[in-house]
Amino acid sequence: MGRAPCCEKEGLRRGAWSPEEDQRLVAYIRQHGHPNWRALPRQAGLLRCGKSCRLRWINYLRPDIRRGNFTADEEDLIVRLHQSLGNRWSAIAAQLPGRTDNEIKNVWHTHLKKRLEDGREAAAAGAGRQKQKACKSKPAAKRAAVAADVDSEQPSTAASPGLSSSGVTFSTATESAAAASSADNAATSAASHADQLAKDKEESFSSAEFPPIDESFWSSANVMDMDLGAMDEELGLTSSSSTRDEDMEFWFKMLLESGDMSDLSVF
DNA sequence: AAGCAAGACAACCGCAGGTGT
DNA sequence: CACACCTGCGGTTGTCTTGCT
Known part of the structure; x- marks a missing residue:
């Protein structure tokens, strides 16, 4: 369990x-994936x-990054998940x-935390978000502009119905929420949150801000020489879901079984 | 119009854990 | 079993943008 030597600077x-x-x-990841991050920059010619x-x-x-403002449901979900998971950002992100x-x-550090600390999260749930969204618009x-630069080279797969990881990841969320519901009705609320998120995401990805993905990109000759299965797995795009998602689900269930998810009453 | 404070977000750093040899 | 390497995570910082005075 050694520690990696610091990057050559x-x-x-x-x-x-x-x-x-x-x-x-x-372009490099498109062609070769990223089996080895350490070697990637050298091979890709990046300093x-x-x-x-x-x-x-x-x-x-x-490509499966969801850009744009956080929805009210997402923010609420973050707050609730944070209450039960703490600073496990990767778990929350899952x-x-x-x-x-x-x-x-x-998002948590910039405004959700403050909102809670102010003790007016309920009142600010509406007004606060409106203000915040206005601030974030630019x-x-x-x-989006930067993404457009990249997209000019690589059409985003975010809007690809077949390749988006949303279904996969979200199914994990749904399943997790469903598991929670068996122990706590409150989890049903979480499931509805997840449902809403999926809807939001679908709407978001089909909006003008997220133009339809060029499906041909992933099936083009450009990526034919790479292991698409491996790539999909890296991107969390496989129907069998990623190992990480499975871990998260397992972890969620473990919490449920151990009773630690009693905090989920917040749902 | 200019200056300042706060907000928002991208990126870096160090550590921990997993895996291969 | 010990070691080296790699990846992932969470905390933190730096910079740019926005809103207010």
């Missing part, structure tokens, strides 16, 4: 990613450490299709 770029770097990373590439891909460039742990963490647009 000499000659490596840091800070914000340029569109060119994004395109290069996306970045593998960690940085992974983070960029996971949090920003991954219940929010298309959202990354980093994004959820940011950054969202900015992100």
Whole structure:
């Protein structure tokens, strides 16, 4: 259980990613996947450490990322999940299709936490969100613009009905919620939240902001030489769901069985 | 119009755990 | 069994944007 030596920092770029770097990373992963993050930047010709590439891909460039503002349901779900899971952002993110742990963490620290601390979450649930969404509109647009840069090279698969991970991830959320419901009626509420999220996501992905995905991208000759099955698995796109989702489900059930999910009464 | 404070978000850092040799 | 390597996670920071005065 050793620790990986620190990334060589000499000659490596840091800070914000340029569109060119994004395109290069996306193009490489498109062709070869990312079996080895450490070796990826060198093979892709990027002056970045593998960690940085992974983070960029996971949090920003991954095709199944759901961009845009958090919905009221998503925010509520985050708050409730946080109450029962604590700072397990990856666990919370597993219940929010298309959202990354980093994004959820940011949202929590920037306003959800404050909302709770202020003790007026109930009152602010409506008004607060309206204000917040207005504030976020520009950054969202900015992100969309950057994404468009990348998408010009790689059509986003986010809107691909067949390839979107939403169904997979969400099915996990639904199943988890369903399991919870057997022990606690409150979980039914969580399931409805998940239902709503799925609807939101579908609507979101079919909106103009998320133009229809070019399905041909994934089946094009560009990716024919790569292991699509492996890629799908990495992206959480397989119908059998990812190992991580399975882990999350297992963890959820364990909590249920151990009674730790009594906190889910908040649902 | 300019300056300042707060908000929002991308990215980095260090650690822990899993896996292969 | 010990070690090295790799990946993933959570905390934190830096920078840019927005709103207010």
